[in-house]
Amino acid sequence: MDLKKILADLEANNPAQPLYLQAAKEVLETIEDFVNKNPKYDKYAIVERLLEPERIIQFKITWVDDNGKIHVNRGYRVQHNMAIGPYKGGIRFHPSVNVDSMKFLAFEQTFKNSLTTLPMGGGKGGSDFDPQGKSENEMMRFCQSFMTELQKYIGPETDVPAGDIGVGAREVGFMYGQYKRIRDEHVGVLTGKSLNWGGSLIRPEATGFGSIYFLQAMLKAKKDSLKGKKIAVSGFGNVAWGAVLKLEELGGKVIAISGPDGYILDEDGVTGDKVDYMRELLATRNNVVAPYATKYPKAKFIAGKKPWELKVDIAIPCAIQNELNLDDAKQLAANGCQYVVETSNMGCTADAIYYLQSKKISFAPGKAANAGGVATSGLEMTQNSMKLSWRREEVDEKLHQIMSSIHENCLKYGTEKDGYINYVKGANIAGFIKVADAMIEQGVAY
Ligand code: 2IT
Numbered sequence: 001m002d003l004k005k006i007l008a009d010l011e012a013n014n015p016a017q018p019l020y021l022q023a024a025k026e027v028l029e030t031i032e033d034f035v036n037k038n039p040k041y042d043k044y045a046i047v048e049r050l051l052e053p054e055r056i057i058q059f060k061i062t063w064v065d066d067n068g069k070i071h072v073n074r075g076y077r078v079q080h081n082m083a084i085g086p087y088k089g090g091i092r093f094h095p096s097v098n099v100d101s102m103k104f105l106a107f108e109q110t111f112k113n114s115l116t117t118l119p120m121g122g123g124k125g126g127s128d129f130d131p132q133g134k135s136e137n138e139m140m141r142f143c144q145s146f147m148t149e150l151q152k153y154i155g156p157e158t159d160v161p162a163g164d165i166g167v168g169a170r171e172v173g174f175m176y177g178q179y180k181r182i183r184d185e186h187v188g189v190l191t192g193k194s195l196n197w198g199g200s201l202i203r204p205e206a207t208g209f210g211s212i213y214f215l216q217a218m219l220k221a222k223k224d225s226l227k228g229k230k231i232a233v234s235g236f237g238n239v240a241w242g243a244v245l246k247l248e249e250l251g252g253k254v255i256a257i258s259g260p261d262g263y264i265l266d267e268d269g270v271t272g273d274k275v276d277y278m279r280e281l282l283a284t285r286n287n288v289v290a291p292y293a294t295k296y297p298k299a300k301f302i303a304g305k306k307p308w309e310l311k312v313d314i315a316i317p318c319a320i321q322n323e324l325n326l327d328d329a330k331q332l333a334a335n336g337c338q339y340v341v342e343t344s345n346m347g348c349t350a351d352a353i354y355y356l357q358s359k360k361i362s363f364a365p366g367k368a369a370n371a372g373g374v375a376t377s378g379l380e381m382t383q384n385s386m387k388l389s390w391r392r393e394e395v396d397e398k399l400h401q402i403m404s405s406i407h408e409n410c411l412k413y414g415t416e417k418d419g420y421i422n423y424v425k426g427a428n429i430a431g432f433i434k435v436a437d438a439m440i441e442q443g444v445a446y
Pocket of ligand 1: 088089090091160161162163164165191345370371373374375377
């Protein structure tokens with residue numbers, strides 16, 4: 001493949017889309033050698049085809065707030081690739097949502113979903129609507145308006161959305177109710193549902209749990225363990241919560257969590273009822289972490305800073321894209337950090353990743369480390385199809401197996417001559433192969 005030309009065309013075709021270009025460039029650079037060694041991919045123009053989403057849907061959402069004022073927001077669904085299964089991916093409600101962030105997330109999702117071993121294509125959706133400060137009724141009306149339009153494009157065998165930033169079980173419930181009202185079907189069209197109407201055990205914890213299972217495999221690969229490790233986590237939402245919960249169980253010491261307002265330093269460790277309190281904080285939807293230090297006065301709140309300035313062995317970004325930049329990477333490396341487990345989608349900037357890798361710090365990309373969330377969504381889809389539910393242990397065991405298999409695939413395609421594991425390369429190549437081969441076998445369709 002002619003990387004230079006592909007990149008030039010990509011930039012020309014996607015102006016003002018820095019996130020999409022960042023995500024695509026990372027994949028292209030890491031699969032280049034592999035694609036060049038396997039000419040069939042060029043013959044079938046697989047790379048060029050993968051760079052164009054199969055469909056981008058943009059729609060208008062109007063809704064009425066509690067004071068009777070009418071608002072207009074934009075909604076999106078990017079259906080990136082359906083080669084190995086129905087489009088699958090979350091819905092994000094956040095002011096940063098635009099066609100660029102949706103495209104990057106859908107693109108990443110295709111590779112991530114391929115890694116899970118389950119039959120799921122890649123998609124992503126959302127709205128620039130900001131849930132912060134909205135009442136429950138406003139959330140419900142917004143979700144209903146959103147689904148009134150989205151339902152035209154989704155279905156249990158077509159496209160199966162789920163939650164993401166700003167969309168939890170409550171919002172999935174509101175959207176599911178509206179889908180059902182319009183279509184008159186109780187089907188597995190969304191995942192992340194509540195337990196008593198089709199949800200799966202472990203789904204709420206799955207992204208965080210999966211990321212820590214992946215970390216365990218990374219540690220094992222270096223004959224290391226969690227014992228005595230100090231850990232900084234960013235975010236305090238669903239993903240951070242699952243990670244902290246699993247770390248507590250396995251004996252890793254989390255000394256920091258964070259929010260958009262700053263970070264909490266809790267030298268005693270975020271454990272016990274403090275972990276439950278993270279849920280309460282999220283439920284307030286004020287999007288600030290500071291109240292933790294009021295409730296637990298031994299902890300400190302450091303306003304306006306990121307937890308990457310702390311001396312920790314392991315850093316786990318769990319918040320949002322590009323939350324860990326080159327300066328943060330330098331600071332972490334200078335402080336002796338040995339593992340960075342990117343659990344947010346594209347949580348690290350490209351230069352931060354290069355820097356960490358140049359220092360031989362073990363770096364897991366989000367596509368691999370956070371795949372446990374969507375993998376468990378895949379398990380929810382399976383249970384819905386079979387019209388039964390698995391026990392907690394069953395789901396957890398499957399999740400564990402999936403994360404181990406993703407790690408093995410990273411080792412297979414990412415181990416370098418000096419033994420360093422380039423997880424980015426490994427994940428991108430392994431994710432690419434399955435989708436690319438499926439596209440070839442299905443002829444020139446998309
Ligand atoms: O980024 C992600 O993988 C998710 N938000 C989960 C998607 C899903 O379909 O469960």
